Amino acid sequence: MSEPADFVTRLRAERQDPGREEALRLDKARRRRKAVLIGCAGALVLTGFGVWLASVTGDRPANEPYAPQALQEDMWPDEWPATVRLPFRGSPAAAWEDGAAGVVAPKAEAAGDHSVTEVAAALRHSREFLLESNVTPEPLAGGRPSAAMDLLDPRDPGTAALEAALQHPDEKHSPLDVFTRFDPDEEAVVKGAVKSRGTMTYEVAPSGELLVHADYTFVYAVTKNHGGWEIVPGAPEAARVIVRREVTLTPSHGRLALRGSERLVVNADCGAPEDGYVHPLYHAAAAKAPKGTSLDPYAKGKAIDDIPTGCVTATRT
Structure with missing residues:
Protein backbone atom coordinates (compact mmCIF):
# COMPACT_ATOMS: atom_id res chain seq x y z
CA MET A 1 0.00 0.00 0.00
CA GLN A 72 -15.45 13.97 1.48
CA GLU A 73 -14.79 11.58 4.34
CA ASP A 74 -18.46 11.06 5.10
CA MET A 75 -18.78 9.62 1.58
CA TRP A 76 -15.99 7.07 1.95
CA PRO A 77 -16.97 3.39 1.76
CA ASP A 78 -17.36 1.70 5.14
CA GLU A 79 -14.43 -0.64 4.51
CA TRP A 80 -11.97 2.26 4.47
CA PRO A 81 -10.33 3.01 7.82
CA ALA A 82 -11.86 5.71 10.00
CA THR A 83 -9.94 8.82 11.02
CA VAL A 84 -10.01 11.05 14.07
CA ARG A 85 -12.21 13.48 12.11
CA LEU A 86 -15.11 11.01 11.83
CA PRO A 87 -14.13 8.18 14.19
CA PHE A 88 -17.52 6.41 14.07
CA ARG A 89 -18.08 6.69 10.33
CA GLY A 90 -19.81 3.54 9.10
CA SER A 91 -20.28 2.14 12.60
CA PRO A 92 -23.63 1.31 14.24
CA ALA A 93 -22.25 3.09 17.31
CA ALA A 94 -22.51 6.41 15.47
CA ALA A 95 -26.19 6.50 16.44
CA TRP A 96 -25.54 5.65 20.10
CA GLU A 97 -25.41 8.05 23.01
CA ASP A 98 -22.12 9.65 23.98
CA GLY A 99 -20.37 8.29 27.07
CA ALA A 100 -22.37 8.68 30.26
CA ALA A 101 -25.60 9.58 28.45
CA GLY A 102 -25.99 5.98 27.30
CA VAL A 103 -25.85 4.51 30.81
CA VAL A 104 -29.29 5.00 32.33
CA ALA A 105 -30.56 3.43 35.57
CA PRO A 106 -34.17 2.20 35.72
CA LYS A 107 -36.77 3.69 38.01
CA ALA A 108 -36.33 2.52 41.59
CA GLU A 109 -39.13 0.70 43.38
CA ALA A 110 -39.21 -1.21 46.64
CA ALA A 111 -38.01 -4.80 46.21
CA GLY A 112 -38.31 -7.47 48.89
CA ASP A 113 -37.10 -6.01 52.18
CA HIS A 114 -35.31 -3.19 50.36
CA SER A 115 -36.93 0.24 50.38
CA VAL A 116 -37.19 2.59 47.43
CA THR A 117 -34.39 4.64 48.96
CA GLU A 118 -32.10 1.61 49.22
CA VAL A 119 -32.84 0.49 45.67
CA ALA A 120 -32.31 4.01 44.31
CA ALA A 121 -28.93 4.25 46.08
CA ALA A 122 -27.83 0.86 44.72
CA LEU A 123 -28.80 1.86 41.18
CA ARG A 124 -27.08 5.22 41.46
CA HIS A 125 -23.88 3.70 42.81
CA SER A 126 -23.93 0.96 40.16
CA ARG A 127 -24.26 3.52 37.39
CA GLU A 128 -21.39 5.53 38.88
CA PHE A 129 -19.27 2.39 39.03
CA LEU A 130 -19.89 1.61 35.35
CA LEU A 131 -18.97 5.14 34.34
CA GLU A 132 -15.84 5.28 36.50
CA SER A 133 -14.80 1.88 35.12
CA ASN A 134 -15.45 2.48 31.43
CA VAL A 135 -15.98 6.15 30.58
CA THR A 136 -13.96 8.39 32.91
CA PRO A 137 -10.89 9.73 31.02
CA GLU A 138 -8.23 9.01 33.67
CA PRO A 139 -8.75 5.22 33.85
CA LEU A 140 -9.15 5.06 30.06
CA ALA A 141 -5.74 6.70 29.80
CA GLY A 142 -4.21 3.92 31.90
CA GLY A 143 -4.54 5.63 35.27
CA ARG A 144 -5.77 4.07 38.46
CA PRO A 145 -9.60 3.84 38.58
CA SER A 146 -9.65 5.38 42.05
CA ALA A 147 -13.25 6.60 42.01
CA ALA A 148 -14.50 3.18 40.95
CA MET A 149 -12.47 1.41 43.63
CA ASP A 150 -13.79 3.84 46.25
CA LEU A 151 -17.31 2.68 45.43
CA LEU A 152 -16.43 -0.91 46.41
CA ASP A 153 -16.59 -2.29 49.92
CA PRO A 154 -12.96 -2.73 51.04
CA ARG A 155 -14.03 -5.61 53.30
CA ASP A 156 -15.33 -7.66 50.39
CA PRO A 157 -12.86 -10.31 49.11
CA GLY A 158 -13.61 -9.36 45.52
CA THR A 159 -12.31 -5.85 46.13
CA ALA A 160 -8.96 -7.15 47.38
CA ALA A 161 -8.68 -9.47 44.37
CA LEU A 162 -9.38 -6.59 42.01
CA GLU A 163 -6.79 -4.43 43.73
CA ALA A 164 -4.22 -7.21 43.31
CA ALA A 165 -5.07 -7.47 39.61
CA LEU A 166 -4.48 -3.75 39.19
CA GLN A 167 -1.12 -3.97 40.92
CA HIS A 168 0.10 -7.18 39.28
CA PRO A 169 -1.95 -8.14 36.20
CA ASP A 170 -1.49 -11.58 34.70
CA GLU A 171 -3.44 -14.05 32.59
CA LYS A 172 -5.54 -15.27 35.52
CA HIS A 173 -6.00 -11.92 37.26
CA SER A 174 -6.74 -9.08 34.88
CA PRO A 175 -8.14 -5.64 35.72
CA LEU A 176 -9.66 -5.72 32.23
CA ASP A 177 -12.30 -8.03 33.67
CA VAL A 178 -13.81 -4.88 35.18
CA PHE A 179 -11.99 -1.81 33.85
CA THR A 180 -11.28 -0.49 30.35
CA ARG A 181 -7.75 0.89 30.15
CA PHE A 182 -5.40 1.77 27.27
CA ASP A 183 -1.62 2.03 27.43
CA PRO A 184 -0.81 5.77 27.58
CA ASP A 185 2.57 5.12 25.95
CA GLU A 186 0.86 3.72 22.85
CA GLU A 187 -2.52 5.32 22.21
CA ALA A 188 -5.24 7.62 23.45
CA VAL A 189 -9.01 7.70 23.17
CA VAL A 190 -10.06 10.31 20.65
CA LYS A 191 -11.58 13.23 22.57
CA GLY A 192 -15.28 12.66 23.11
CA ALA A 193 -15.20 9.39 21.17
CA VAL A 194 -16.87 6.97 23.59
CA LYS A 195 -20.28 5.52 22.78
CA SER A 196 -22.48 3.43 25.06
CA ARG A 197 -25.68 1.42 25.05
CA GLY A 198 -27.16 -1.27 27.27
CA THR A 199 -29.54 -2.14 30.06
CA MET A 200 -29.64 -2.15 33.85
CA THR A 201 -32.06 -4.23 35.90
CA TYR A 202 -32.39 -5.34 39.53
CA GLU A 203 -33.87 -8.22 41.51
CA VAL A 204 -33.85 -9.77 44.94
CA ALA A 205 -31.89 -13.02 45.19
CA PRO A 206 -33.21 -16.01 47.17
CA SER A 207 -30.69 -15.04 49.85
CA GLY A 208 -32.39 -11.65 50.16
CA GLU A 209 -29.56 -9.70 48.52
CA LEU A 210 -30.46 -6.90 46.15
CA LEU A 211 -28.68 -7.63 42.88
CA VAL A 212 -28.12 -5.02 40.18
CA HIS A 213 -27.41 -6.49 36.73
CA ALA A 214 -25.79 -4.31 34.07
CA ASP A 215 -25.21 -5.36 30.46
CA TYR A 216 -23.54 -2.54 28.57
CA THR A 217 -21.46 -2.17 25.45
CA PHE A 218 -18.93 0.63 25.14
CA VAL A 219 -17.30 1.58 21.84
CA TYR A 220 -14.03 3.51 21.85
CA ALA A 221 -12.26 5.28 19.01
CA VAL A 222 -8.54 5.34 19.71
CA THR A 223 -5.52 6.64 17.86
CA LYS A 224 -1.79 6.02 18.15
CA ASN A 225 0.23 8.59 20.07
CA HIS A 226 3.22 8.12 17.76
CA GLY A 227 3.75 6.66 14.32
CA GLY A 228 0.11 6.23 13.41
CA TRP A 229 -1.05 6.03 9.80
CA GLU A 230 -2.30 9.32 8.39
CA ILE A 231 -5.09 8.19 6.09
CA VAL A 232 -4.86 11.57 4.40
CA PRO A 233 -2.62 14.41 5.58
CA GLY A 234 -3.77 15.72 8.94
CA ALA A 235 -6.20 12.87 9.55
CA PRO A 236 -4.65 10.00 11.56
CA GLU A 237 -6.32 6.61 11.65
CA ALA A 238 -8.80 5.84 14.42
CA ALA A 239 -9.39 2.23 15.43
CA ARG A 240 -12.63 1.21 17.11
CA VAL A 241 -12.61 -1.15 20.09
CA ILE A 242 -15.87 -2.66 21.34
CA VAL A 243 -16.07 -3.69 25.01
CA ARG A 244 -19.18 -5.43 26.31
CA ARG A 245 -19.60 -5.90 30.06
CA GLU A 246 -22.01 -7.94 32.14
CA VAL A 247 -21.62 -6.86 35.76
CA THR A 248 -23.57 -7.86 38.87
CA LEU A 249 -23.31 -5.67 41.96
CA THR A 250 -24.92 -5.69 45.38
CA PRO A 251 -25.05 -3.09 48.18
CA SER A 252 -22.50 -3.79 50.90
CA HIS A 253 -21.91 -1.60 53.98
CA GLY A 254 -22.97 1.55 52.17
CA ARG A 255 -20.91 0.70 49.08
CA LEU A 256 -20.96 -2.06 46.49
CA ALA A 257 -19.63 -5.58 46.18
CA LEU A 258 -18.93 -7.38 42.93
CA ARG A 259 -20.96 -10.56 42.51
CA GLY A 260 -20.02 -11.24 38.91
CA SER A 261 -18.24 -9.75 35.91
CA GLU A 262 -17.93 -10.95 32.31
CA ARG A 263 -16.19 -9.16 29.45
CA LEU A 264 -15.99 -9.35 25.68
CA VAL A 265 -13.34 -7.21 23.97
CA VAL A 266 -13.47 -7.02 20.18
CA ASN A 267 -10.91 -5.62 17.73
CA ALA A 268 -8.08 -5.91 20.20
CA ASP A 269 -4.89 -7.96 20.02
CA CYS A 270 -5.76 -11.09 21.98
CA GLY A 271 -2.18 -12.28 21.59
CA ALA A 272 -0.74 -9.32 23.48
CA PRO A 273 0.76 -9.98 26.91
CA GLU A 274 -1.59 -9.41 29.85
CA ASP A 275 -0.35 -6.08 31.13
CA GLY A 276 -3.65 -4.57 32.24
CA TYR A 277 -4.27 -2.68 29.00
CA VAL A 278 -6.44 -3.17 25.92
CA HIS A 279 -4.29 -3.21 22.77
CA PRO A 280 -6.36 -2.11 19.75
CA LEU A 281 -6.00 -3.60 16.31
CA TYR A 282 -5.53 -0.90 13.70
CA HIS A 283 -6.47 -1.50 10.09
CA ALA A 284 -3.21 -2.96 8.79
CA ALA A 285 -2.71 -5.16 11.88
CA ALA A 286 -6.31 -6.37 11.82
CA ALA A 287 -5.91 -7.49 8.21
CA LYS A 288 -2.89 -9.62 9.16
CA ALA A 289 -4.14 -10.90 12.52
CA PRO A 290 -5.05 -14.59 12.86
CA LYS A 291 -8.73 -15.12 12.16
CA GLY A 292 -10.89 -16.32 15.01
CA THR A 293 -14.60 -17.01 15.26
CA SER A 294 -16.52 -14.40 13.27
CA LEU A 295 -18.63 -12.23 15.52
CA ASP A 296 -20.91 -9.25 15.08
CA PRO A 297 -20.29 -7.33 18.33
CA TYR A 298 -23.49 -5.35 17.74
CA ALA A 299 -25.75 -8.39 17.50
CA LYS A 300 -28.27 -8.75 20.31
CA GLY A 301 -29.55 -11.73 22.24
CA LYS A 302 -26.53 -13.75 23.35
CA ALA A 303 -25.03 -13.62 26.80
CA ILE A 304 -21.24 -13.34 26.89
CA ASP A 305 -21.03 -16.89 28.28
CA ASP A 306 -22.76 -18.15 25.12
CA ILE A 307 -20.13 -16.62 22.84
CA PRO A 308 -17.14 -18.84 21.92
CA THR A 309 -14.09 -18.14 24.03
CA GLY A 310 -10.74 -17.16 22.60
CA CYS A 311 -9.98 -14.69 19.82
CA VAL A 312 -12.86 -13.45 17.71
CA THR A 313 -12.89 -11.60 14.40
CA ALA A 314 -15.32 -8.70 14.19
CA THR A 315 -17.58 -8.61 11.14
CA ARG A 316 -17.96 -4.88 11.76
CA THR A 317 -16.74 -2.31 14.25
Whole structure:
Protein backbone atom coordinates (compact mmCIF):
# COMPACT_ATOMS: atom_id res chain seq x y z
CA MET A 1 0.00 0.00 0.00
CA SER A 2 1.46 3.36 -0.98
CA GLU A 3 1.72 6.21 1.47
CA PRO A 4 -1.39 8.43 1.25
CA ALA A 5 0.71 11.61 1.33
CA ASP A 6 2.72 10.37 -1.68
CA PHE A 7 -0.50 9.49 -3.41
CA VAL A 8 -1.89 13.01 -2.97
CA THR A 9 1.38 14.52 -4.25
CA ARG A 10 1.23 12.31 -7.35
CA LEU A 11 -2.34 13.33 -8.01
CA ARG A 12 -1.44 17.00 -7.95
CA ALA A 13 1.55 16.49 -10.27
CA GLU A 14 -0.51 14.49 -12.76
CA ARG A 15 -3.23 17.12 -12.74
CA GLN A 16 -0.69 19.74 -13.89
CA ASP A 17 0.69 17.57 -16.73
CA PRO A 18 0.12 19.39 -20.09
CA GLY A 19 -0.56 16.07 -21.81
CA ARG A 20 -3.13 15.07 -19.28
CA GLU A 21 -6.21 15.72 -21.42
CA GLU A 22 -5.14 13.41 -24.27
CA ALA A 23 -3.96 10.76 -21.83
CA LEU A 24 -7.28 10.90 -20.06
CA ARG A 25 -9.20 10.48 -23.33
CA LEU A 26 -7.26 7.40 -24.32
CA ASP A 27 -7.37 5.90 -20.88
CA LYS A 28 -11.09 6.52 -20.60
CA ALA A 29 -11.69 4.58 -23.80
CA ARG A 30 -9.61 1.68 -22.56
CA ARG A 31 -11.48 1.60 -19.29
CA ARG A 32 -14.81 1.55 -21.04
CA ARG A 33 -13.73 -1.49 -23.00
CA LYS A 34 -12.70 -3.31 -19.89
CA ALA A 35 -15.70 -2.06 -17.86
CA VAL A 36 -13.45 -1.58 -14.84
CA LEU A 37 -14.30 0.64 -11.88
CA ILE A 38 -17.60 1.79 -13.38
CA GLY A 39 -19.31 2.01 -10.00
CA CYS A 40 -16.38 3.80 -8.39
CA ALA A 41 -16.05 6.28 -11.24
CA GLY A 42 -19.77 6.98 -11.10
CA ALA A 43 -19.58 7.79 -7.40
CA LEU A 44 -16.59 10.03 -7.91
CA VAL A 45 -18.41 12.11 -10.55
CA LEU A 46 -20.24 13.67 -7.61
CA THR A 47 -17.00 15.32 -6.49
CA GLY A 48 -16.54 17.54 -9.53
CA PHE A 49 -13.43 15.90 -10.95
CA GLY A 50 -14.08 12.27 -10.19
CA VAL A 51 -13.70 11.28 -13.85
CA TRP A 52 -10.21 12.73 -13.90
CA LEU A 53 -9.27 10.95 -10.67
CA ALA A 54 -10.58 7.57 -11.76
CA SER A 55 -8.69 7.91 -15.02
CA VAL A 56 -5.25 8.74 -13.67
CA THR A 57 -4.94 6.62 -10.56
CA GLY A 58 -5.36 3.12 -11.91
CA ASP A 59 -6.74 0.38 -9.74
CA ARG A 60 -6.39 1.40 -6.08
CA PRO A 61 -6.48 -0.97 -3.12
CA ALA A 62 -9.98 -1.11 -1.65
CA ASN A 63 -8.80 0.40 1.62
CA GLU A 64 -6.78 3.32 0.24
CA PRO A 65 -8.70 6.59 0.45
CA TYR A 66 -8.57 9.11 -2.37
CA ALA A 67 -7.37 12.66 -2.01
CA PRO A 68 -9.51 14.75 0.33
CA GLN A 69 -10.32 17.13 -2.54
CA ALA A 70 -11.91 14.25 -4.45
CA LEU A 71 -14.17 12.72 -1.87
CA GLN A 72 -15.45 13.97 1.48
CA GLU A 73 -14.79 11.58 4.34
CA ASP A 74 -18.46 11.06 5.10
CA MET A 75 -18.78 9.62 1.58
CA TRP A 76 -15.99 7.07 1.95
CA PRO A 77 -16.97 3.39 1.76
CA ASP A 78 -17.36 1.70 5.14
CA GLU A 79 -14.43 -0.64 4.51
CA TRP A 80 -11.97 2.26 4.47
CA PRO A 81 -10.33 3.01 7.82
CA ALA A 82 -11.86 5.71 10.00
CA THR A 83 -9.94 8.82 11.02
CA VAL A 84 -10.01 11.05 14.07
CA ARG A 85 -12.21 13.48 12.11
CA LEU A 86 -15.11 11.01 11.83
CA PRO A 87 -14.13 8.18 14.19
CA PHE A 88 -17.52 6.41 14.07
CA ARG A 89 -18.08 6.69 10.33
CA GLY A 90 -19.81 3.54 9.10
CA SER A 91 -20.28 2.14 12.60
CA PRO A 92 -23.63 1.31 14.24
CA ALA A 93 -22.25 3.09 17.31
CA ALA A 94 -22.51 6.41 15.47
CA ALA A 95 -26.19 6.50 16.44
CA TRP A 96 -25.54 5.65 20.10
CA GLU A 97 -25.41 8.05 23.01
CA ASP A 98 -22.12 9.65 23.98
CA GLY A 99 -20.37 8.29 27.07
CA ALA A 100 -22.37 8.68 30.26
CA ALA A 101 -25.60 9.58 28.45
CA GLY A 102 -25.99 5.98 27.30
CA VAL A 103 -25.85 4.51 30.81
CA VAL A 104 -29.29 5.00 32.33
CA ALA A 105 -30.56 3.43 35.57
CA PRO A 106 -34.17 2.20 35.72
CA LYS A 107 -36.77 3.69 38.01
CA ALA A 108 -36.33 2.52 41.59
CA GLU A 109 -39.13 0.70 43.38
CA ALA A 110 -39.21 -1.21 46.64
CA ALA A 111 -38.01 -4.80 46.21
CA GLY A 112 -38.31 -7.47 48.89
CA ASP A 113 -37.10 -6.01 52.18
CA HIS A 114 -35.31 -3.19 50.36
CA SER A 115 -36.93 0.24 50.38
CA VAL A 116 -37.19 2.59 47.43
CA THR A 117 -34.39 4.64 48.96
CA GLU A 118 -32.10 1.61 49.22
CA VAL A 119 -32.84 0.49 45.67
CA ALA A 120 -32.31 4.01 44.31
CA ALA A 121 -28.93 4.25 46.08
CA ALA A 122 -27.83 0.86 44.72
CA LEU A 123 -28.80 1.86 41.18
CA ARG A 124 -27.08 5.22 41.46
CA HIS A 125 -23.88 3.70 42.81
CA SER A 126 -23.93 0.96 40.16
CA ARG A 127 -24.26 3.52 37.39
CA GLU A 128 -21.39 5.53 38.88
CA PHE A 129 -19.27 2.39 39.03
CA LEU A 130 -19.89 1.61 35.35
CA LEU A 131 -18.97 5.14 34.34
CA GLU A 132 -15.84 5.28 36.50
CA SER A 133 -14.80 1.88 35.12
CA ASN A 134 -15.45 2.48 31.43
CA VAL A 135 -15.98 6.15 30.58
CA THR A 136 -13.96 8.39 32.91
CA PRO A 137 -10.89 9.73 31.02
CA GLU A 138 -8.23 9.01 33.67
CA PRO A 139 -8.75 5.22 33.85
CA LEU A 140 -9.15 5.06 30.06
CA ALA A 141 -5.74 6.70 29.80
CA GLY A 142 -4.21 3.92 31.90
CA GLY A 143 -4.54 5.63 35.27
CA ARG A 144 -5.77 4.07 38.46
CA PRO A 145 -9.60 3.84 38.58
CA SER A 146 -9.65 5.38 42.05
CA ALA A 147 -13.25 6.60 42.01
CA ALA A 148 -14.50 3.18 40.95
CA MET A 149 -12.47 1.41 43.63
CA ASP A 150 -13.79 3.84 46.25
CA LEU A 151 -17.31 2.68 45.43
CA LEU A 152 -16.43 -0.91 46.41
CA ASP A 153 -16.59 -2.29 49.92
CA PRO A 154 -12.96 -2.73 51.04
CA ARG A 155 -14.03 -5.61 53.30
CA ASP A 156 -15.33 -7.66 50.39
CA PRO A 157 -12.86 -10.31 49.11
CA GLY A 158 -13.61 -9.36 45.52
CA THR A 159 -12.31 -5.85 46.13
CA ALA A 160 -8.96 -7.15 47.38
CA ALA A 161 -8.68 -9.47 44.37
CA LEU A 162 -9.38 -6.59 42.01
CA GLU A 163 -6.79 -4.43 43.73
CA ALA A 164 -4.22 -7.21 43.31
CA ALA A 165 -5.07 -7.47 39.61
CA LEU A 166 -4.48 -3.75 39.19
CA GLN A 167 -1.12 -3.97 40.92
CA HIS A 168 0.10 -7.18 39.28
CA PRO A 169 -1.95 -8.14 36.20
CA ASP A 170 -1.49 -11.58 34.70
CA GLU A 171 -3.44 -14.05 32.59
CA LYS A 172 -5.54 -15.27 35.52
CA HIS A 173 -6.00 -11.92 37.26
CA SER A 174 -6.74 -9.08 34.88
CA PRO A 175 -8.14 -5.64 35.72
CA LEU A 176 -9.66 -5.72 32.23
CA ASP A 177 -12.30 -8.03 33.67
CA VAL A 178 -13.81 -4.88 35.18
CA PHE A 179 -11.99 -1.81 33.85
CA THR A 180 -11.28 -0.49 30.35
CA ARG A 181 -7.75 0.89 30.15
CA PHE A 182 -5.40 1.77 27.27
CA ASP A 183 -1.62 2.03 27.43
CA PRO A 184 -0.81 5.77 27.58
CA ASP A 185 2.57 5.12 25.95
CA GLU A 186 0.86 3.72 22.85
CA GLU A 187 -2.52 5.32 22.21
CA ALA A 188 -5.24 7.62 23.45
CA VAL A 189 -9.01 7.70 23.17
CA VAL A 190 -10.06 10.31 20.65
CA LYS A 191 -11.58 13.23 22.57
CA GLY A 192 -15.28 12.66 23.11
CA ALA A 193 -15.20 9.39 21.17
CA VAL A 194 -16.87 6.97 23.59
CA LYS A 195 -20.28 5.52 22.78
CA SER A 196 -22.48 3.43 25.06
CA ARG A 197 -25.68 1.42 25.05
CA GLY A 198 -27.16 -1.27 27.27
CA THR A 199 -29.54 -2.14 30.06
CA MET A 200 -29.64 -2.15 33.85
CA THR A 201 -32.06 -4.23 35.90
CA TYR A 202 -32.39 -5.34 39.53
CA GLU A 203 -33.87 -8.22 41.51
CA VAL A 204 -33.85 -9.77 44.94
CA ALA A 205 -31.89 -13.02 45.19
CA PRO A 206 -33.21 -16.01 47.17
CA SER A 207 -30.69 -15.04 49.85
CA GLY A 208 -32.39 -11.65 50.16
CA GLU A 209 -29.56 -9.70 48.52
CA LEU A 210 -30.46 -6.90 46.15
CA LEU A 211 -28.68 -7.63 42.88
CA VAL A 212 -28.12 -5.02 40.18
CA HIS A 213 -27.41 -6.49 36.73
CA ALA A 214 -25.79 -4.31 34.07
CA ASP A 215 -25.21 -5.36 30.46
CA TYR A 216 -23.54 -2.54 28.57
CA THR A 217 -21.46 -2.17 25.45
CA PHE A 218 -18.93 0.63 25.14
CA VAL A 219 -17.30 1.58 21.84
CA TYR A 220 -14.03 3.51 21.85
CA ALA A 221 -12.26 5.28 19.01
CA VAL A 222 -8.54 5.34 19.71
CA THR A 223 -5.52 6.64 17.86
CA LYS A 224 -1.79 6.02 18.15
CA ASN A 225 0.23 8.59 20.07
CA HIS A 226 3.22 8.12 17.76
CA GLY A 227 3.75 6.66 14.32
CA GLY A 228 0.11 6.23 13.41
CA TRP A 229 -1.05 6.03 9.80
CA GLU A 230 -2.30 9.32 8.39
CA ILE A 231 -5.09 8.19 6.09
CA VAL A 232 -4.86 11.57 4.40
CA PRO A 233 -2.62 14.41 5.58
CA GLY A 234 -3.77 15.72 8.94
CA ALA A 235 -6.20 12.87 9.55
CA PRO A 236 -4.65 10.00 11.56
CA GLU A 237 -6.32 6.61 11.65
CA ALA A 238 -8.80 5.84 14.42
CA ALA A 239 -9.39 2.23 15.43
CA ARG A 240 -12.63 1.21 17.11
CA VAL A 241 -12.61 -1.15 20.09
CA ILE A 242 -15.87 -2.66 21.34
CA VAL A 243 -16.07 -3.69 25.01
CA ARG A 244 -19.18 -5.43 26.31
CA ARG A 245 -19.60 -5.90 30.06
CA GLU A 246 -22.01 -7.94 32.14
CA VAL A 247 -21.62 -6.86 35.76
CA THR A 248 -23.57 -7.86 38.87
CA LEU A 249 -23.31 -5.67 41.96
CA THR A 250 -24.92 -5.69 45.38
CA PRO A 251 -25.05 -3.09 48.18
CA SER A 252 -22.50 -3.79 50.90
CA HIS A 253 -21.91 -1.60 53.98
CA GLY A 254 -22.97 1.55 52.17
CA ARG A 255 -20.91 0.70 49.08
CA LEU A 256 -20.96 -2.06 46.49
CA ALA A 257 -19.63 -5.58 46.18
CA LEU A 258 -18.93 -7.38 42.93
CA ARG A 259 -20.96 -10.56 42.51
CA GLY A 260 -20.02 -11.24 38.91
CA SER A 261 -18.24 -9.75 35.91
CA GLU A 262 -17.93 -10.95 32.31
CA ARG A 263 -16.19 -9.16 29.45
CA LEU A 264 -15.99 -9.35 25.68
CA VAL A 265 -13.34 -7.21 23.97
CA VAL A 266 -13.47 -7.02 20.18
CA ASN A 267 -10.91 -5.62 17.73
CA ALA A 268 -8.08 -5.91 20.20
CA ASP A 269 -4.89 -7.96 20.02
CA CYS A 270 -5.76 -11.09 21.98
CA GLY A 271 -2.18 -12.28 21.59
CA ALA A 272 -0.74 -9.32 23.48
CA PRO A 273 0.76 -9.98 26.91
CA GLU A 274 -1.59 -9.41 29.85
CA ASP A 275 -0.35 -6.08 31.13
CA GLY A 276 -3.65 -4.57 32.24
CA TYR A 277 -4.27 -2.68 29.00
CA VAL A 278 -6.44 -3.17 25.92
CA HIS A 279 -4.29 -3.21 22.77
CA PRO A 280 -6.36 -2.11 19.75
CA LEU A 281 -6.00 -3.60 16.31
CA TYR A 282 -5.53 -0.90 13.70
CA HIS A 283 -6.47 -1.50 10.09
CA ALA A 284 -3.21 -2.96 8.79
CA ALA A 285 -2.71 -5.16 11.88
CA ALA A 286 -6.31 -6.37 11.82
CA ALA A 287 -5.91 -7.49 8.21
CA LYS A 288 -2.89 -9.62 9.16
CA ALA A 289 -4.14 -10.90 12.52
CA PRO A 290 -5.05 -14.59 12.86
CA LYS A 291 -8.73 -15.12 12.16
CA GLY A 292 -10.89 -16.32 15.01
CA THR A 293 -14.60 -17.01 15.26
CA SER A 294 -16.52 -14.40 13.27
CA LEU A 295 -18.63 -12.23 15.52
CA ASP A 296 -20.91 -9.25 15.08
CA PRO A 297 -20.29 -7.33 18.33
CA TYR A 298 -23.49 -5.35 17.74
CA ALA A 299 -25.75 -8.39 17.50
CA LYS A 300 -28.27 -8.75 20.31
CA GLY A 301 -29.55 -11.73 22.24
CA LYS A 302 -26.53 -13.75 23.35
CA ALA A 303 -25.03 -13.62 26.80
CA ILE A 304 -21.24 -13.34 26.89
CA ASP A 305 -21.03 -16.89 28.28
CA ASP A 306 -22.76 -18.15 25.12
CA ILE A 307 -20.13 -16.62 22.84
CA PRO A 308 -17.14 -18.84 21.92
CA THR A 309 -14.09 -18.14 24.03
CA GLY A 310 -10.74 -17.16 22.60
CA CYS A 311 -9.98 -14.69 19.82
CA VAL A 312 -12.86 -13.45 17.71
CA THR A 313 -12.89 -11.60 14.40
CA ALA A 314 -15.32 -8.70 14.19
CA THR A 315 -17.58 -8.61 11.14
CA ARG A 316 -17.96 -4.88 11.76
CA THR A 317 -16.74 -2.31 14.25
